[in-house]
Amino acid sequence: MMPSLKAPLRRALLCALLSGLAPAMAFDAAVAPPPSQARTLPGYHRLLLGKFEVSALSDGTVAIPLSELLTNVRPREMQTQLQRAGIDPKQAETSINAFLVHTGSRLVLVDAGGGKLFPNSGRLLASLAAAGYRPDQVTDVLISHLHPDHSAGLTLDGKAVFGKAVVHVHQHDTRFWLEPRNKGAHPDHAHVFDQAARDLAPYQALGRVRSFAADAEIVPGVRAIATPGHTPGHSFFRVESEGKALVLWGDLIHAKDLQFRSPGIAIRYDLDSRAAVAQRKAALRDAAAKGYLVGAPHIPFPGIGRVLESGGGYEWLPVNYSEIGLRRPSAAD
Template sequence: MKRLFFNILIIVSSCVGVSAQQKNYTAGYYGIKVGEFTVTALLDGTVPVDANKLLVSSNKKQVDQLLEESFINNPVETSINAYLIKTPQRLILVDAGAGELFKSPVSGNLTESIQNAGYKAEQITDILLTHIHLDHSGGLTVKGNIQFPNAVVHVDKNELDFWLQHEKPAVDEPAGYTANRGAFLALKPYIQKGSVKTFQGAAELFPGISSAPYYGHTYGHCVYVLKSNREKLVFIGDLVHIGAVQFQAPRLSNEFDFDKIKAIAQREKIYKEAANENYLIAADHIAFPGFGRLKKDGDGYKWIPSNFSSTGSTR
């Protein structure tokens, strides 16, 4: 199994050295206000990603040029973000980081970030998974031990059904299945405990919080929409991995998209919607804290990070 996790590191470069001092910078949090809700970005860590291996493109020069224009080196040090929503009744985590699955000293710091933000893992009542991949559900367990003992995990039924059917390896299965099976195994103790609840497609999960299906990256990939006092925030999961490239070239597919054609269409759909409506985005793989908006820019889009605010303002 350990060997399978390293298969994903064909894309995740292992050439970046990390010192003990750098480790101190990998647990962090940043809070904003969205209507009546408090939303806290939590840094699980970072992972170096080779953009020319992750993004499926016949034009490698285009990828290199877009990175150069944003002053980003390749491999790209990509954030792994999760988000905590505080409501009057609940403490809701959106995605759960990588845990131990990347075998990296600068990822798997989610519970530390939660503590730094003033909470305990035991306080989390619910976990919303955008999908079951290493860096989104991997942190649910560590060495088989449940990290959020009082939480109910919510996931699209299509996503769970897929992994229940593909729990065991098959001959000649796609690389994305093999590389991400550990993400399902990290969820399995919650299934056995009876702490997993499914929904399907668009559903209201809690007052002000709903799901929306964006199937393609995986068979049950969804986003979560938070609305409060005429403000809107959308947690977009894996609809972007390397913003400096994919916002300008949204038709580039991802090596780990299960259905590449559908995933491209979903990316284009949400980018257009976000730019037209000017709503706030929370992105798992945009530089921490991952809050910002999109603006149409020629044939692509421009990412506008939220201004830093000590009061939690998003403007």
């Protein structure tokens, strides 16, 4: 119980409090709100997967016009579902997430974000630092596919950000996006060809780019799964330790409030829309049946959860926040 205060002291404290609150209570319409949301907060979310530590890292967000990009969907359905979720179809704010896996002996980054390409991206290095790591500690960078919002964060001012890491990309993506002759056949994606070449150039100069084939084990406990469609070499990464699994999806989902319910909805970013839809249907079916964790770059941060069957479609169940039992793995594990 608080001790009682004498009347003069109570009056003095009350006057002090009111004088301090008065400026805040007198709203001044000319005062602008802060320019951004929680910029100073650490953009990471950590969980344990067996003996592995997994950290979702925020690179920020990007606004995309889903109403212009989505295909295989009736406009009224799209409008209704997005508005129900409080999303503007013309300016849908989308997370850009990357994932860091500490195996005890390797520090593996899956995707590198959009760097300086977008007004509200480029936060990956700050999130990495908040999670307790430096870029020079990353041993491997796994790129799900060579689209700029996944690979542009590899470089900063033309230099390698993760200079001690090996960058791993599926051979079909390197062959496609780094081949100048393909650029002319895909004019709508010309900027992607240019950006991919810029993103990989510093690592190629260092001899630190490795191409992998379908379903290759990149490092112990982390295996690539070929899922072509969105791009020729689009890949998932299955992370597994002590029987616990997390599958990192790459660009399987761009509009969660539509595509879980209706997996046949596609997006114009897909190079092969039919194949991308087939991959989505298979991945959702598998995740719902087996119950493993999923990580996705464009589901609201941290983008980790599970898939549940729901009314002929699926729904997303975000992982619960937890601070219990977290520890950093060591090489002795």
